[in-house]
Amino acid sequence: MRTLVVFSAWMLGAVAAGAGEWSGYASVEGRFFPHEPIYSDQDDHNGSIAAQPEYRHEWEDGSSFTFIPFARLDSADSERTHADIRELNYLYREDIWFFRLGIGKVFWGATEFVHLVDIVNQTDLVEHIDGEDKLGQPMLQFGISPSWGNIDVFLMPFFRERTYPGRDGRLRDRRIIDVDDPVYESSSEDRNVDLAVRYSHTIGSADFGVYLFRGTDRDPLLAPPSRINPADTDTTRLIPFYQQINQFGADLQVVTGNWLWKWEGYFRSGYLQDYFATVGGFEYTFFDVSGSGHDIGVLSEYTHNDRDDGGLTLFQNDLFVGARWTPNDAAGTQVLTGFAQDLEQSENLLTVEASRRFGEHWKLSLEAWLFLNSTPGSVLHSLRHDDFARLDLSYYF
């Protein structure tokens, strides 16, 4: 911990002295929930402000320093009022190898609707239910690129706990996730040193990667308190249990003409259960539809996992279909809509995301999620009154 403090101080000193550049955004967000909440503590709507400045300094030799703090203030949910250091790292580069030291962010994966194999960074779930926001992960990454591919090794000495909406927040399970009292399988708790090794390469029109991860599962098992302590019979809480896992994962993207094929899968061996999870599908793009200059993409993916161990997964055996509209205009307009259908239970949900730029600095995003059908007892059932529209206006600088 002490070395981390010294290191952070040194890096912040580099910022203060530096000739780098600042960029980033500040935003105002409103989320509107048309239905009355199910749980009495929950607020109707929420407004919030957020900022994510970004400092970057790059040296002539390709080495660089990056600092990206993030903070949000939320009117309704005290858990959603939170701050994080998304990145604070130093990258050192030589010809074919490099290392990155500090808090970093890494994405692995190929598909659009769910991100299964992405494991390095913890999900900042309170930020957005889509799971695409991530917490900064302290790490040492070493990478080397010989002619036959790329090898990346990650050492992750500090674990980040997943964030969840609090008692007042919408989009939560009927039971509160007790984030203040997590339980770890590892005796070193959140100081367990996690390890990952990844090999990736591009051959012709295919990009692929395979990896082995050994350490603390980012995806906690959620257990009633009685499972941990028989005397605690509270049924309104769930305790996150972070198990130790070995996970073998792979991802693949292939392009053939206007088709993009995407696949991800992993095998996870853990405390309670070993299981396999996979997602795969395609995106086909109709370019310049009837000479309009607009592109329309249609996409479909299918995901399946045999998981039965108390993780709150939204999608277990689901089919997704979606469409992406890109008019290629000066405002950078984009619209993406998606529909998910559970193939076992009669559950489904619909999402729409749209965004465009105004002028050189402003961007407006509009998003809607409709939880159409759910079956009692499922994760989606807790969200059945949480249809929402989200409006976000961001100023980028």
Place this chain on the structure above:
Amino acid sequence: MKSRIAIWLGVTLALAAAPLLGDPPTPQQRGRAIAEEADRRHRGFVDSTANLRMMLRNRQGQSSQRELRIRALEVAGEGTKSLCIFDTPHDVKGTILLTHTHKNADDDQWLFLPALRRVRRIAAKNKSGSFMGSEYAYEDIAIQELEKYSYEWLRDETYDGNDCFVIERRPVDQANSGYSRQVVWIDKAEYRTWKVEYYDRKGDLLKTLTCRGYRRYADRLWRARETNMVNHQTGKSTQLIWSDFAFDTEQNELDFERSRLTLLR
């Protein structure tokens, strides 16, 4: 077997001798030869960097601007690898477009999205889409591979004081291009492109590109510092202003690989 070899020899000799016999080259051969020479003179830069400012104007005269850094790397016998790094608009700052062009195959293209730190492959077969909402399509802004067009010499003509060849080029992959043909003005002295007319799939004039401010770098590489694309059908236009050209700067080849895009940002 023997007779086959004899025939083969005969044909080969006849073909080799044809130019000596003084047959005038066909317009197709002349067009191709001019394009080859222009291509030869454009290349040999090993690698390059430049800054690019794009000014987009609509019919009402409203304008918006984009700033990019462009890096390119020649790959012997194969094509070119290039990076477009976006600095503005601010919401896409740090976005990187990586393109590997191939002489005889579909290009490969990836987009790095800094917010997610994610590299997405893009279907790059179709080239007709607008680049960043500008009047330039991907196929206009990409480095031109010789083999992707067929050529024909049309005439010689003086353009803007320069003695020029006027040639026509037609995309080989018609289905994935926005054009039926392009007419190109190339000067005879240095093989620089001064003007290009783009005809849409119906054969109507769609856009005109004009190039200005040519300057010679590294004693032999001519580059235009200003190009302007006018869309005649929409009234919109996009001006590109290039600066800070540098060549043969010993760039790290790994910067041009998908797997290492994340190190650039």
